[in-house]
Amino acid sequence: MTRSGHFQRALVLWTMLFSLCAADAGVVGAAQPVSSDPLKIVPADVLFCVRLNKITTSLGQVDQFLTGLSPFGVSMPIRSQLGQLLGRPDPNGIDMAGDIAVFGPLPGGEAPNPKRIGVLFPLSDFKQFLNNPNVTKPDAQGILKIGPQGKQSLVAIQMGNYLLLTEPANQQALTEAKNWTAGAGAASLAQRLGPEELKRATSSPAWLYGNVQIANKLFGPMIQEKIKEAQKTMEQAQAKGGTMPFQMGPIMDMYTSLINSFLQETQSVSLTLDPSATAIRLALALAAMPNSEMGKILSTKGDQPQQPNLLGFTQNGAVSTGITAFSPAFAKAVELKRIELATMMMGQFLSKEDLARFKKLATDASDACGGSAAWSFSANLKSKPPLEVKYVTVIRDKQKFDAVLDQALKTMNEGAMMDFSKTFGLKIQCNLKRNAETYKEVPIDAISVTFQAVDANAPMAQMIKTMYGEGLNLRLAVANNLLLYTLSADPEKSIHALIDQVKAGGPGQVPSEVQTALQLVPEAKTANFFGTYNIARLMQMTMAFMPMGGAPPVDNAATQSAMAFAGNVGNGRLVTNIAIPKQQVLDLMGIFMQMQMQKMQQKQQIPVQPPQEPQPAKPQEKPPQKQRPPSS
Numbered sequence: 001m002t003r004s005g006h007f008q009r010a011l012v013l014w015t016m017l018f019s020l021c022a023a024d025a026g027v028v029g030a031a032q033p034v035s036s037d038p039l040k041i042v043p044a045d046v047l048f049c050v051r052l053n054k055i056t057t058s059l060g061q062v063d064q065f066l067t068g069l070s071p072f073g074v075s076m077p078i079r080s081q082l083g084q085l086l087g088r089p090d091p092n093g094i095d096m097a098g099d100i101a102v103f104g105p106l107p108g109g110e111a112p113n114p115k116r117i118g119v120l121f122p123l124s125d126f127k128q129f130l131n132n133p134n135v136t137k138p139d140a141q142g143i144l145k146i147g148p149q150g151k152q153s154l155v156a157i158q159m160g161n162y163l164l165l166t167e168p169a170n171q172q173a174l175t176e177a178k179n180w181t182a183g184a185g186a187a188s189l190a191q192r193l194g195p196e197e198l199k200r201a202t203s204s205p206a207w208l209y210g211n212v213q214i215a216n217k218l219f220g221p222m223i224q225e226k227i228k229e230a231q232k233t234m235e236q237a238q239a240k241g242g243t244m245p246f247q248m249g250p251i252m253d254m255y256t257s258l259i260n261s262f263l264q265e266t267q268s269v270s271l272t273l274d275p276s277a278t279a280i281r282l283a284l285a286l287a288a289m290p291n292s293e294m295g296k297i298l299s300t301k302g303d304q305p306q307q308p309n310l311l312g313f314t315q316n317g318a319v320s321t322g323i324t325a326f327s328p329a330f331a332k333a334v335e336l337k338r339i340e341l342a343t344m345m346m347g348q349f350l351s352k353e354d355l356a357r358f359k360k361l362a363t364d365a366s367d368a369c370g371g372s373a374a375w376s377f378s379a380n381l382k383s384k385p386p387l388e389v390k391y392v393t394v395i396r397d398k399q400k401f402d403a404v405l406d407q408a409l410k411t412m413n414e415g416a417m418m419d420f421s422k423t424f425g426l427k428i429q430c431n432l433k434r435n436a437e438t439y440k441e442v443p444i445d446a447i448s449v450t451f452q453a454v455d456a457n458a459p460m461a462q463m464i465k466t467m468y469g470e471g472l473n474l475r476l477a478v479a480n481n482l483l484l485y486t487l488s489a490d491p492e493k494s495i496h497a498l499i500d501q502v503k504a505g506g507p508g509q510v511p512s513e514v515q516t517a518l519q520l521v522p523e524a525k526t527a528n529f530f531g532t533y534n535i536a537r538l539m540q541m542t543m544a545f546m547p548m549g550g551a552p553p554v555d556n557a558a559t560q561s562a563m564a565f566a567g568n569v570g571n572g573r574l575v576t577n578i579a580i581p582k583q584q585v586l587d588l589m590g591i592f593m594q595m596q597m598q599k600m601q602q603k604q605q606i607p608v609q610p611p612q613e614p615q616p617a618k619p620q621e622k623p624p625q626k627q628r629p630p631s632s
Contacts, residue, residue, distance in 0.1 A: 093129025312507025322531020
């Protein structure tokens with residue numbers, strides 16, 4: 001194995017540690033300030049950094065989470081690999097109760113190189129660490145080599161109570177290491193991070209950080225070149241055969257704009273992990289660049305709308321259900337950005353007048369309603385399409401909302417939107433019937449949306465028919481300053497149920513599945529949004545959309561565990577907390593096993609041959625007699 005191969009094996013090991021390990025966090029005290037926290041050693045302008053706190057405790061909690069999911073744990077194999085690397089049964093000299101940091105690129109070199117990766121190991125006793133057959137004594141520059149004699153795959157240098165390792169090709173970085181540490185006056189990552197992010201790094205079990213601005217410098221030009229190549233390839237393919245039913249140029253422009261906005265307006269992203277015996281919790285944080293458009297949106301202030309008890313409108317058995325509690329100012333800013341991105345896809349079909357009209361519709365809609373809302377998205381495999389939607393939101397101006405609805409449906413049925421839908425081979429028709437019925441003195445509007453293929457014989461026409469049937473049926477009603485919206489195979493029944501809840505003084509008890517999800521994410525009590533997501537039910541519904549079907553039945557009662565998520569926006573940051581119960585993983589494993597068994601049974605099925613009439617037995621022939629050899 002080459003030296004590079006040895007180092008790659010070590011990196012895989014620590015990547016596996018990050019992917020799995022987590023526990024109660026902490027830092028190891030040290031005699032020297034530079035070693036009290038590994039982030040004080042890591043340079044400020046790194047592309048990425050992975051920090052793992054309390055190795056032994058973390059691995060133990062990983063093993064607890066894996067119980068029932070895997071027959072193997074991770075604690076013993078990882079300790080064994082570390083020991084093998086050092087030539088002993090145990091990793092002597094390494095503080096297995098300490099914290100590890102993996103970062104890159106290392107400073108120096110002709111140009112920033114993402115392959116220049118460093119690993120900081122906590123030391124319990126440096127002299128004991130040197131007492132290993134696979135570790136050489138430090139040379140005049142303090143550099144030591146690690147690995148079997150003549151096959152050393154790593155080089156390292158002591159930095160306080162930490163050992164900085166890298167591959168031999170990066171040895172020059174080790175000789176300069178003490179020049180780019182905080183002790184030498186250089187900025188460290190600990191100094192670069194804000195107080196909130198530094199707290200996440202030091203108090204979370206496992207923490208992954210990425211500097212998007214550094215990523216843009218390293219990979220931005222390459223990403224732009226790849227996008228141009230992909231766009232050119234699609235344009236050439238479309239010019240030759242016209243195989244695509246729509247223009248890819250505007251769509252690629254939209255995705256290019258999204259990528260550029262992310263690379264240019266995002267300062268950093270970070271992820272923390274914390275598994276336990278029953279669930280694994282993740283927290284994703286995105287920090288925007290100051291004064292950027294994203295930063296302004298994520299810093300938008302505004303009075304929170306007065307919230308009714310919307311949580312009771314959620315329901316059990318849903319693919320996804322939850323609530324939002326955004327300020328009107330933030331909701332309007334997001335809606336305008338969404339319209340801006342969506343209209344990019346329309347390209348040549350959209351005039352300046354059309355764009356202005358769309359933005360006015362978005363602004364008026366945000367003024368009329370929104371901010372606080374509850375939703376429920378469920379599967380109904382007996383209907384076409386196989387889904388049901390319930391949506392409840394606060395309405396502030398009923399007259400303005402009616403005007404927005406009339407204008408929006410008119411826009412869908414004519415002009416740019418009609419021309420654009422035809423590029424997908426579709427003709428979309430929206431019809432509104434005001435006061436289609438009245439229930440308990442509440443007028444109900446009916447909306448129907450039909451999808452018709454431009455070419456009835458095209459494969460897309462058959463697919464649309466299979467997925468959507470005759471189209472979508474929706475019902476709208478306003479009761480007690482709440483806008484009620486339903487989409488289902490029986491929308492009248494659904495809207496009546498919502499009106500009954502509102503007329504009764506509001507929804508009753510919070511559904512049991514939602515109560516369980518709230519306990520998984522404590523941050524949900526003060527979050528701007530909260531919800532659940534059941535992947536098993538989503539798989540069932542997604543496969544029901546497909547013409548081939550083939551999905552095993554999913555018992556809602558048996559898949560009550562769901563992912564829970566909650567998040568907050570403010571100060572230029574978006575923080576989302578996610579909890580994945582172990583039971584949800586077990587449910588998915590059961591579905592995949594059931595699908596695999598179905599496939600195996602289909603392969604093993606052999607056509608049964610019809611029974612044949614018995615044939616009369618043939619008379620047995622006498623065996624030929626052996627001839628005697630001639631006598632001499």
